[in-house]
Amino acid sequence: METFQSLKRRTTDLLQSIPQSLPQPAISTKPTIPTLRGTWEKVELPPLPRSSHTVDVVAGTAYIFGGEFNPRKPVNNDVHVINLPLSLSASADSYPVKASPPQGQNGGASAAKEKGLTEVPLSGEDATPEGELVEQVGSSGPAGASNLGDVPPARVGHASAVIGSRIFVFGGRGGPDMSPLEESGRVWVFDTRTHTWTFLDPAPAAAGAVARFPSSRSYHAAAAVDRPRHFAHARQAKSETWHDWAMGDSAKVGIPQAPIVGNVAATAVDEEDEGYGTFFVHAGCLADGERTNDIWAFNVRSRVWSELPTPPGPARGGTSICVTKGKIFRFGGFDGKEELGGQVDVLHLASDQFNDFISTGEVSVTARGDWETLTPIPQTDSLDPDLWPAPRSVSSLLPVHVHGRDYLLLLMGEGTPSSDGHNAAGNFLADAWVYNIPTPRDGSIKHTVFNAIGRKSTAREGRWTQITAEPYDDDVTDELPSARGWISASVVDELEEPAVFLWGGVGDGNVRLGDGWILRLG
Structure with a gap:
């Protein structure tokens, strides 16, 4: 009978021989290119x-x-509404x-002349009151906005962003000479609930001060956040008893046996009409x-423009910005000589708060410190080579959330x-x-663990990943969007997968494209 020691020795020899018995596959020394799957649906x-x-x-x-459609000729000032196909059985119209x-x-310009400043609502028809024209800074155009119409004229090279159910538009070029439209800092607002246009002109400055706003421009970039949103309100009278607090003011709401109907609705306020959020405008081509x-922030509630710290790098047009996780991100652009890239510029935002120990609220969104620049990570023994998209302009940069992580999505452009x-x-x-947006804990925990166990880190935080694109329909094997620039795209939140919608652009041969695509990620 075999002894335990000999059995143990045979087992040890067998286990030690396993690595030598296994086939040795040829492992390529070339770096692997990380990819993420995406599908395009026309x-x-x-x-x-x-x-x-x-x-x-x-x-x-x-x-x-x-x-x-034709170079240097704006199409019109219609808004084309597209109901997207959000399910397999739905079709677009x-x-x-x-x-x-x-x-x-x-409209606002004529109506405001008959009102005092305090009577001009923030819902849109709030031009500068008569005799209180806003003085323009940094542009040679006329001061004030009283000579502008009630709806935006046709334009190209403008920029827009969404706050709530409203679309905010600034700048662009048009008119007979196709120069940047001089609108004295006006922001046009399209309400998707009513399909109507209003506008917000900069609030007049205090006596002795100068109202500042961005110069007229085109081919700039825009983004927005929904802060400030929670504002300080007048404190209501304190109820004397718990019963009064629970039942409310009987003069307004009545009593359970005889309720007063309509009082609550009559005093209800639409927060979009009151205004909230901040609209950002960056870079572009000026009238000269x-x-x-430069980069500016427009407080929708107060109608005040404020300039933020200037980003690094040269002046540019055709750049792209977006806002996510309390930060502004920027990529690319054209400086007049070459396409820009090779770095992601980041500005941290902060919300100024009001607190007088009676009421609290948000006041404005400001910059927290200066810009930071994220560049490619140098290759080391523990990290694969860092791959970056080619420099480009007139592309789209959008925030998306994929597999529980926050990313920046960069689409197409002029290379x-x-x-x-x-x-x-x-x-x-x-x-x-x-681009996998880095978080503070990624570098301090995950990379430390990998280094401690002697394993190469495969984490993609702070790095770019190229999307492997396929047709959404398996029956169509070659239907993908063609290369293009001068595009516009927007995030679609109503689909099951993270998705964006893209329309138009300029393709090879300087041809204007008229197709639309949905890119799904995951």
């Missing part, structure tokens, strides 16, 4: 060719405004909406032909400018990338 609609337009998605419906102010109102690198700069079409890109 939205079946009649063509609507245009570029230098804006696309915004609100509650599963896309709104296309402005742009050009679209229709145009003519530009009009709210029904029964003559120069580019700029090589023409010999005439942005006055003609260059070489375009068809790729899509996601």
